[in-house]
Amino acid sequence: MDELFKGVSDPVRREILALLRLQPLNVNQINEHFSHISRQAVSKHLQLLEDSGWIKIYQAGRERYGYLNKAAFYSFKEWLDSYLQWGERSLENDHGVFVEETAYKKGAPLSHPVMLQAMLSKDKEFDGLFYNAVKTTGIFCKPSCAANPRPDNVVFYITREEALKNGYRACKRCKP
The missing domain is CATH 3.40.10.10 (DNA Methylphosphotriester Repair Domain)
Known part of the structure; x- marks a missing residue:
């Protein structure tokens, strides 16, 4: 669980997750959304998101694509539901x-x-x-x-x- 929290602790990483929520994107497409930071910084954020389990990266020829890992979201939801299970x-x-x-x-x-x-x-x-x-x-x-x-x-x-x-x-x- 600590890794999941580490993954979403930065606003840039949360923005990357929001982008990938719409569709899988290649690394260049993700970089285009972050003109205010370097490509290396975006790559580090992607690596941390992959290491923490939020996304998966797959290689298609020379392109690397990122997509959401549903298992991480369900794991986070399960943790959160343990607090919210008592109703409204x-x-x-x-x-x-x-x-x-x-x-x-x-x-x-x-x-x-x-x-x-x-x-x-x-x-x-x-x-x-x-x-x-x-x-x-x-x-x-x-x-x-x-x-x-x-x-x-x-x-x-x-x-x-x-x-x-x-x-x-x-x-x-x-x-x-």
């Missing part, structure tokens, strides 16, 4: 965190990572299952509250009473 539910409140649905089953004990992910993603499904208290403000909230505390300043409580007993007051914004 989190697109409404996208806070950069994926809450894996299989990580928590209703009624199961909540783990710290699940509570943290639910708080960061503002997941309303966890409202009432736990409360997050912010040490620096002395306030506790629902997981879906619009407040954005630093994760290292948060303590989780299963009940409101537990948070109140430990000296936290209820948030006036989310009214837990």
Whole structure:
């Protein structure tokens, strides 16, 4: 996977992939699209794309043609799908965190990572299952509250009473 990322890390290489998406091209045709860089630089980019598996080069007489290697794209898609498999539910409140649905089953004990992910993603499904208290403000909230505390300043409580007993007051914004 590291090689695949290395292959697409440069904008020139991504542009080469975009060109080859339309049709296989010979090296001279690819060079024509990059008048701002030398032929040697384009050749190095092509070599790196081939080494990383994104493209294949085949020799036809004196001409060398580049074409996309579908296997690399499917491998990259498989890696990406492992992050996107949880559906589009989190697109409404996208806070950069994926809450894996299989990580928590209703009624199961909540783990710290699940509570943290639910708080960061503002997941309303966890409202009432736990409360997050912010040490620096002395306030506790629902997981879906619009407040954005630093994760290292948060303590989780299963009940409101537990948070109140430990000296936290209820948030006036989310009214837990």
